[in-house]
């Protein structure tokens with residue numbers, strides 16, 4: 001199929017693009033500048049320069065594609081995530097650019113729209129498994145726009161000109177080139193657990209390569225929302241131990257549970273206990289992660 005990909009030059013996109021090509025798709029990917037264009041070409045795609053905030057320009061370049069995949073994000077750097085203003089561009093991409101891409105997909109008569117999203121808004125479920133019907137809370141500022149992006153995918157499904165709108169809710173990425181890997185390693189060297197929160201709470205992860213193959217698999221999925229996570233969520237204490245071992249430092253020291261309960265909302269919202277199940281995506285498409293656990297695999 002002819003696929004239009006936004007965000008194909010990012011951590012997940014650079015894995016998704018070759019996975020789509022390997023599945024036999026012809027991919028046009030947005031490239032912001034000549035270096036990114038060369039990267040897209042190396043990965044087997046055809047680069048195109050377009051402003052995601054320009055609906056007319058976007059409609060022109062999306063015309064002729066059967067699938068639109070939106071992986072574009074501008075997540076603030078690890079140390080700036082607790083500042084509301086740092087999320088402005090990302091919010092605009094998830095709301096305005098997603099709306100423009102859905103409009104362009106509808107105008108092109110595409111049969112499928114795939115939208116990246118996140119697992120973090122699921123409410124704390126303690127030791128219970130979380131599926132796509134579990135409750136969410138999008139009130140923290142980093143999450144508001146992901147709800148809007150998901151609504152855009154639903155609009156594609158419900159529109160009379162639309163088709164299958166698919167949302168992929170990714171768990172926490174791990175990859176050597178993920179923006180948060182280096183600051184996490186620095187925290188570990190100071191014996192601080194970068195998997196913040198109650199040490200007994202669960203954290204769910206996904207290797208960037210598996211996120212990429214999940215994007216390719218999503219072209220076979222019926223419309224709906226799908227979690228993309230590995231097989232084995234770990235308790236945060238264990239995740240910290242595993243990551244410390246990976247870089248050859250001593251296990252981090254854990255703050256007591258009461259310290260996390262007393263922490264500000266900006267910290268509490270990323271410390272929810274999340275034991276995420278990917279069963280729905282696996283049942284719909286046959287996708288399984290090739291990196292089943294963070295254990296022995298932290299970059």
Ligand SMILES: NC(=O)c1ccc[n+]([C@@H]2O[C@H](COP(=O)([O-])OP(=O)(O)OC[C@H]3O[C@@H](n4cnc5c(N)ncnc54)[C@H](OP(=O)(O)O)[C@@H]3O)[C@@H](O)[C@H]2O)c1
Pocket residue numbers: 006007008009010011012013030031032036052071072073074075093118119170171172173177178179180
């Ligand atoms: N679940 C998670 O753990 C999670 C979720 C989301 C994000 N993150 C964070 O984000 C990274 C994950 O990788 P990612 O692939 O989501 O993000 P990424 O590597 O930052 O890639 C973002 C993609 O969106 C594109 N983009 C950004 N602003 C754009 C704009 N204004 N117009 C068009 N395209 C734009 C980028 O293009 P350029 O290459 O031209 O910049 C790139 O292709 C990690 O480093 C992590 O820190 C984590």
